[in-house]
Ligand SMILES: NC(=O)c1ccc[n+]([C@@H]2O[C@H](COP(=O)([O-])OP(=O)(O)OC[C@H]3O[C@@H](n4cnc5c(N)ncnc54)[C@H](O)[C@@H]3O)[C@@H](O)[C@H]2O)c1
């Protein structure tokens with residue numbers, strides 16, 4: 001089938017590549033000309049395991065095309081995917097300007113019926129707004145005769161495993177009232193729906209809300225565990241034991257109950273905030289979601305407060321080795337990363353940071369390249385040299401079994417602050433290293 005995808009970010013590019021891989025003919029449109037030119041040369045804007053080969057092979061096979069030309073994109077297919085960003089507006093609600101700009105382009109250039117599929121994460125009611133915008137332009141053009149349907153098809157991929165998540169989705173949510181659109185979407189996703197039925201068809205508003213509900217539920221689990229971790233460390237209990245103790249109940253489960261330095265990334269913080277805003281707009285006080293957010297805002301300061309306490313408030317002129325800059329492993333994304341809140345707090349207190357991350361060094365350079373208080377180091381070992389302590393913020397595999405004796409040798413003081421509970425406390429303490437982790 002022919003498909004056009006607007007937006008070549010984490011969602012658009014991965015979805016387009018995966019659709020091309022199963023044989024669909026996909027055109028990707030982006031307003032960022034540099035990105036499109038690099039994609040044509042096989043240079044990817046993001047790091048995502050497996051994506052480079054998928055893009056290169058499908059581009060070479062002629063199933064995946066890149067363009068800045070909206071006209072070409074609109075003409076290419078009757079299925080038009082919107083996968084552009086929906087960043088937080090000043091008041092925290094989702095900014096729909098990019099989504100509506102795509103709607104406008106489709107309406108300006110269409111000359112046959114279209115199904116517009118909203119894959120971006122958007123507030124309930126957005127499909128109606130997209131439809132209204134398109135109908136407005138069609139009216140101006142005197143083309144109200146052209147058929148239009150707006151489908152909601154939220155994306156649930158996780159960064160770091162985006163290709164695998166799209167290749168083997170655990171569900172495909174389709175929001176539509178149109179039997180024809182449903183059939184087209186079923187045909188599109190049939191290659192991903194062979195093992196068992198994964199397609200869940202519902203009304204558009206429920207589909208839009210499903211996306212926010214999923215992210216808010218996951219964020220709630222994390223904030224809940226962080227709250228219990230705070231209690232555990234004040235009560236002399238160990239959150240890791242508590243986690244195992246509750247995870248063994250299948251009604252709770254082991255997933256997404258790791259306490260840590262707080263959740264980051266481009267989705268949870270913005271989507272929890274956006275749903276709080278949606279609630280406010282209809283005069284509903286979303287107490288629980290507000291608590292989830294404020295627990296997380298506080299959790300992002302926990303590592304800094306532990307460091308401050310250990311050094312009795314004297315951080316001026318000290319140097320900290322920092323392992324992990326990305327908001328989670330297997331990505332170079334630093335949006336809302338707990339590492340950023342920590343570095344900024346350390347700098348404000350007069351400290352320096354020597355940081356290492358397996359993938360996010362370019363991103364850190366882009367964000368903080370002008371800061372003298374930051375040295376970006378080529379290896380995790382180099383980051384340790386002469387530092388007052390080691391701080392671990394991201395749970396990369398490469399950090400999980402370090403040479404503790406080497407760490408001790410390199411640091412001025414044998415202290416590790418671990419925001420992801422990577423080690424068994426007694427193993428670290430056995431080496432006479434002070435070990436401060438979360439909730440233990
Ligand atoms: N990143 C994730 O893990 C993830 C997962 C599920 C859902 N989502 C949601 O999907 C949406 C996209 O997220 P993302 O992380 O891929 O965003 P992104 O910022 O990585 O990419 C968005 C892309 O859209 C392009 N764009 C903007 N306006 C455009 C236009 N008018 N025409 C064509 N291209 C345009 C931008 O140049 C950019 O390349 C968001 O709503 C997000 O919440 C993201």
Ligand SMILES: O=c1ccn([C@@H]2O[C@H](COP(=O)(O)OP(=O)(O)O[C@H]3O[C@H](CO)[C@@H](O)[C@H](O)[C@H]3O)[C@@H](O)[C@H]2O)c(=O)[nH]1
Pocket residue numbers: 121155156157158159160215218222255256257258259260261262263264265266267268327328
């Ligand atoms: O037990 C846990 C699990 C995760 N995290 C943190 O939570 C954040 C988000 O992690 P994750 O959900 O794995 O990353 P995302 O790529 O942001 O994916 C989320 O956001 C996407 C965008 O909406 C959705 O599509 C995904 O389903 C949803 O998991 C990261 O900072 C993690 O360190 C924890 O602190 N404890």
